[in-house]
Amino acid sequence: AQAQSQVTVFGILDLSLKSVTTGGVTVNQMANEGMLNSRLGFKSEEDLGGGLKAGAWLETAVNPDTGTINASGKLWHRRSTVSLSGGFGELRLGRDLDPTFYNLSVFDPFGTLGVGAGFNLTTNLGSGAATLLRADNAVSYILPADLGGLYGQIQLAPGEGVPGNRYGGARVGYLKGPWNVALAFANTGTATADDFKLVNAGVSYDAGFAKLMVLFNGARYGAKRQNNWELGFTAPMGVGLLRASYQRADASGAGTDANDAEQIALGYVYSLSKRTSLYGTWSHMTNKGAASFKVGSPPNGVAGATSRGVEAGIMHAF
Amino acid sequence: AQAQSQVTVFGILDLSLKSVTTGGVTVNQMANEGMLNSRLGFKSEEDLGGGLKAGAWLETAVNPDTGTINASGKLWHRRSTVSLSGGFGELRLGRDLDPTFYNLSVFDPFGTLGVGAGFNLTTNLGSGAATLLRADNAVSYILPADLGGLYGQIQLAPGEGVPGNRYGGARVGYLKGPWNVALAFANTGTATADDFKLVNAGVSYDAGFAKLMVLFNGARYGAKRQNNWELGFTAPMGVGLLRASYQRADASGAGTDANDAEQIALGYVYSLSKRTSLYGTWSHMTNKGAASFKVGSPPNGVAGATSRGVEAGIMHAF
Amino acid sequence: AQAQSQVTVFGILDLSLKSVTTGGVTVNQMANEGMLNSRLGFKSEEDLGGGLKAGAWLETAVNPDTGTINASGKLWHRRSTVSLSGGFGELRLGRDLDPTFYNLSVFDPFGTLGVGAGFNLTTNLGSGAATLLRADNAVSYILPADLGGLYGQIQLAPGEGVPGNRYGGARVGYLKGPWNVALAFANTGTATADDFKLVNAGVSYDAGFAKLMVLFNGARYGAKRQNNWELGFTAPMGVGLLRASYQRADASGAGTDANDAEQIALGYVYSLSKRTSLYGTWSHMTNKGAASFKVGSPPNGVAGATSRGVEAGIMHAF
Numbered sequence: 001a002q003a004q005s006q007v008t009v010f011g012i013l014d015l016s017l018k019s020v021t022t023g024g025v026t027v028n029q030m031a032n033e034g035m036l037n038s039r040l041g042f043k044s045e046e047d048l049g050g051g052l053k054a055g056a057w058l059e060t061a062v063n064p065d066t067g068t069i070n071a072s073g074k075l076w077h078r079r080s081t082v083s084l085s086g087g088f089g090e091l092r093l094g095r096d097l098d099p100t101f102y103n104l105s106v107f108d109p110f111g112t113l114g115v116g117a118g119f120n121l122t123t124n125l126g127s128g129a130a131t132l133l134r135a136d137n138a139v140s141y142i143l144p145a146d147l148g149g150l151y152g153q154i155q156l157a158p159g160e161g162v163p164g165n166r167y168g169g170a171r172v173g174y175l176k177g178p179w180n181v182a183l184a185f186a187n188t189g190t191a192t193a194d195d196f197k198l199v200n201a202g203v204s205y206d207a208g209f210a211k212l213m214v215l216f217n218g219a220r221y222g223a224k225r226q227n228n229w230e231l232g233f234t235a236p237m238g239v240g241l242l243r244a245s246y247q248r249a250d251a252s253g254a255g256t257d258a259n260d261a262e263q264i265a266l267g268y269v270y271s272l273s274k275r276t277s278l279y280g281t282w283s284h285m286t287n288k289g290a291a292s293f294k295v296g297s298p299p300n301g302v303a304g305a306t307s308r309g310v311e312a313g314i315m316h317a318f
Numbered sequence: 319a320q321a322q323s324q325v326t327v328f329g330i331l332d333l334s335l336k337s338v339t340t341g342g343v344t345v346n347q348m349a350n351e352g353m354l355n356s357r358l359g360f361k362s363e364e365d366l367g368g369g370l371k372a373g374a375w376l377e378t379a380v381n382p383d384t385g386t387i388n389a390s391g392k393l394w395h396r397r398s399t400v401s402l403s404g405g406f407g408e409l410r411l412g413r414d415l416d417p418t419f420y421n422l423s424v425f426d427p428f429g430t431l432g433v434g435a436g437f438n439l440t441t442n443l444g445s446g447a448a449t450l451l452r453a454d455n456a457v458s459y460i461l462p463a464d465l466g467g468l469y470g471q472i473q474l475a476p477g478e479g480v481p482g483n484r485y486g487g488a489r490v491g492y493l494k495g496p497w498n499v500a501l502a503f504a505n506t507g508t509a510t511a512d513d514f515k516l517v518n519a520g521v522s523y524d525a526g527f528a529k530l531m532v533l534f535n536g537a538r539y540g541a542k543r544q545n546n547w548e549l550g551f552t553a554p555m556g557v558g559l560l561r562a563s564y565q566r567a568d569a570s571g572a573g574t575d576a577n578d579a580e581q582i583a584l585g586y587v588y589s590l591s592k593r594t595s596l597y598g599t600w601s602h603m604t605n606k607g608a609a610s611f612k613v614g615s616p617p618n619g620v621a622g623a624t625s626r627g628v629e630a631g632i633m634h635a636f
Numbered sequence: 637a638q639a640q641s642q643v644t645v646f647g648i649l650d651l652s653l654k655s656v657t658t659g660g661v662t663v664n665q666m667a668n669e670g671m672l673n674s675r676l677g678f679k680s681e682e683d684l685g686g687g688l689k690a691g692a693w694l695e696t697a698v699n700p701d702t703g704t705i706n707a708s709g710k711l712w713h714r715r716s717t718v719s720l721s722g723g724f725g726e727l728r729l730g731r732d733l734d735p736t737f738y739n740l741s742v743f744d745p746f747g748t749l750g751v752g753a754g755f756n757l758t759t760n761l762g763s764g765a766a767t768l769l770r771a772d773n774a775v776s777y778i779l780p781a782d783l784g785g786l787y788g789q790i791q792l793a794p795g796e797g798v799p800g801n802r803y804g805g806a807r808v809g810y811l812k813g814p815w816n817v818a819l820a821f822a823n824t825g826t827a828t829a830d831d832f833k834l835v836n837a838g839v840s841y842d843a844g845f846a847k848l849m850v851l852f853n854g855a856r857y858g859a860k861r862q863n864n865w866e867l868g869f870t871a872p873m874g875v876g877l878l879r880a881s882y883q884r885a886d887a888s889g890a891g892t893d894a895n896d897a898e899q900i901a902l903g904y905v906y907s908l909s910k911r912t913s914l915y916g917t918w919s920h921m922t923n924k925g926a927a928s929f930k931v932g933s934p935p936n937g938v939a940g941a942t943s944r945g946v947e948a949g950i951m952h953a954f
Binding site: 009010011013014015017028029030040060062063064065066067068069075272273275276314315316318 | 642643645678680682684685688690691692694709710711712713714715716717718720729730731772773775794796
């Protein structure tokens with residue numbers, strides 16, 4: 001028998017064996033997301049006629065190592081939206097990824113995940129901003145797909161009284177032939193008078209035999225700043241993909257000038273099919289001054305310490 | 319490929335922008351349920367032969383503004399039942415809506431939801447009764463559908479030691495041509511010697527160009543009483559539905575005689591399809607004495623204060 | 637319309653009315669699992685070619701009496717795994733049943749569930765071992781299906797710092813004609829220097845008109861031991877199945893020699909279809925010394941007391 005339903009059920013399970021050593025402490029563990037976040041989702045799309053469509057999307061984050069949901073405690077942590085789309089673009093309401101997330105994923109060979117992710121060096125500068133990835137109560141407008149390569153979106157999320165939740169941001173980009181370039185910026189309200197400000201931009205060029213990408217991510221909160229520069233590289237190799245990246249994080253202001261860090265990462269994804277891959281990643285990070293970044297946790301970060309990690313896993317999408 | 323399953327996956331996502339002003343305090347927010355409760359469900363029905371059917375139903379309540387589940391913390395907050403049905407009717411076990419809920423929804427143009435809902439003036443009189451909508455551990459019997467318009471159900475739910483959870487109730491109604499009339503009553507055990515008692519009744523007449531409905535809901539707990547009278551009206555208008563209601567709540571006993579309240583509501587549902595609608599609702603409520611009802615929360619209710627609200631949203635069912 | 641998905645949605649809802657009397661205290665309640673655990677699951681299987689398959693499995697435990705999830709608080713309490721399988725067998729990662737669980741279910745007419753389950757006399761001897769059924773972070777290898785009746789699996793689960801979670805175990809069995817025989821053993825790390833050790837074995841013979849089974853389960857923790865012997869019997873009768881079992885639990889060591897217990901159980905499953913059954917079970921247990929086992933809870937166990945129970949329910953699978 002077949003399901004009597006107009007909804008699509010989809011998901012990803014990704015589990016890896018991971019070893020992280022930070023400040024001389026090593027933790028070996030089963031980890032949830034070396035390549036892609038584990039998830040289960042339900043989405044609906046209805047054609048309303050005249051080019052208009054309605055859509056709904058619910059997506060939970062799964063920790064398959066222990067069977068729990070995301071530590072946020074929100075069942076639909078990844079996305080819970082309803083939307084109307086048409087020739088004008090898409091109007092979308094609910095909890096969702098925010099505009100400043102996308103460049104951090106698209107222009108990083110490791111896509112914010114695993115021991116090699118550039119996201120390991122991303123910070124909210126202690127501002128309490130909870131919007132590095134997603135926003136609650138968001139109203140988003142997304143440009144239509146047929147603008148000759150131009151794409152973009154804008155999002156406003158009232159904080160509804162929760163410090164670190166009030167978000168306004170936008171992203172605009174251009175994708176044409178081998179080139180992709182995008183710019184995004186956002187303000188997030190905090191518990192203090194200062195907003196947390198983020199601006200990031202990326203460029204990638206796909207030469208076929210290899211793809212190069214450059215990502216800049218700049219954060220500012222009061223007198224504190226951190227500018228990250230990342231150089232990324234991917235290349236098809238055999239039935240898989242070689243991935244490599246180098247990133248520098250440069251802190252400044254409020255006595256943080258010495259707290260810089262660097263990360264280098266190398267990995268390979270072996271594709272068993274379009275939906276299933278084996279992967280392995282290695283990374284090495286150095287912290288200076290009071291910087292205490294880490295390639296994964298546990299163990300906790302340690303000021304000025306080296307952090308390194310290696311993981312091997314399997315990802316299956318359905 | 320197609321799902322290898324005999325289960326139906328269904329749901330509703332409903333998000334609105336809502337502004338509520340109570341006692342001079344205004345809160346603007348994204349809200350979850352201006353028209354219908356957001357939900358995700360899974361149901362199965364099996365034909366056992368001889369007219370007998372088995373069924374299962376799991377339904378979670380979704381807050382798509384923030385991605386959380388219902389504040390009760392129960393994943394299957396809306397319904398978790400298994401049932402056997404046939405010519406004799408249906409025997410149903412589990413957590414479910416209770417008989418005294420239905421009149422409050424069926425004979426209200428706003429169906430217990432949003433700033434215009436008559437349910438905004440419903441109370442358990444401080445009894446701790448947790449059964450205004452649903453009951454845990456319920457054994458329900460529902461009359462078969464082919465009784466010439468007669469319908470009804472009875473439900474017994476042992477409290478299993480939780481004050482406010484022991485429920486016994488029944489509903490009987492008659493639907494014929496343009497007329498629908500129903501009566502329901504229930505007792506709920508509390509932490510005191512007094513049961514919380516509810517009786518409600520509704521009548522509706524559908525003249526085609528408009529539908530009129532009258533709803534009475536009477537609550538009693540010890541010496542306290544509250545009687546609510548609501549007049550409702552709906553009319554097809556363009557591709558949508560005009561909705562209006564007026565309700566009075568009359569409290570009495572135990573020094574509450576002055577704590578009366580009134581609500582008036584007006585709204586319009588614009589149907590984009592059978593499954594997708596845009597809607598807008600406005601309502602205005604006055605409290606007298608120590609009555610502190612509100613058209614929505616936050617903000618909190620304020621004794622004797624005016625509460626008013628407006629919301630506009632989108633509902634998509636799948 | 638049909639689901640656009642390659643995932644199978646499946647589940648079971650099982651609700652019963654149950655009465656348990658222990659130490660003279662009787663509790664009547666609606667219960668969740670007289671025959672099979674209530675659940676909702678999502679599974680995917682992809683053919684990778686060359687005999688290789690990838691799979692994913694998410695399965696939540698449902699308490700349909702109140703709409704909650706399992707008391708562990710883990711949404712995917714029952715299983716969350718990703719696996720690769722082929723001619724070599726199956727490699728599986730994630731939270732899953734462990735090898736020492738299977739004999740307790742397969743060689744018990746009541747399959748670890750309900751007032752008649754042999755599992756009612758199973759203990760971790762106060763060791764804190766949380767692995768009687770499942771393990772987090774597990775790496776499992778399962779033998780292929782075509783070994784002429786030989787089957788087996790091995791599982792290693794690092795505790796990741798949680799006492800009672802570090803598990804290593806294996807099971808091997810042989811299924812041929814009417815005979816099935818299997819042996820399993822495991823070690824679980826605890827908060828003390830002693831591991832909790834479990835060994836169990838079962839034999840069953842299916843004569844067609846009846847099936848006989850014998851199960852041994854031996855637990856050891858430091859100086860404490862408990863050996864359980866169970867004799868089980870099932871027989872097709874009418875459109876259903878008669879089930880009966882007798883079990884003895886023999887404690888020894890560390891002053892527990894007198895703490896023995898016995899249970900006898902009798903039940904009948906009436907099959908309405910392959911997917912839907914009605915069932916009834918009766919059981920009676922005696923405790924000696926300080927033994928405080930029980931056929932169900934609530935009420936709590938009482939040292940040296942008799943515990944007896946009866947339940948009648950419905951199970952529907954989809």
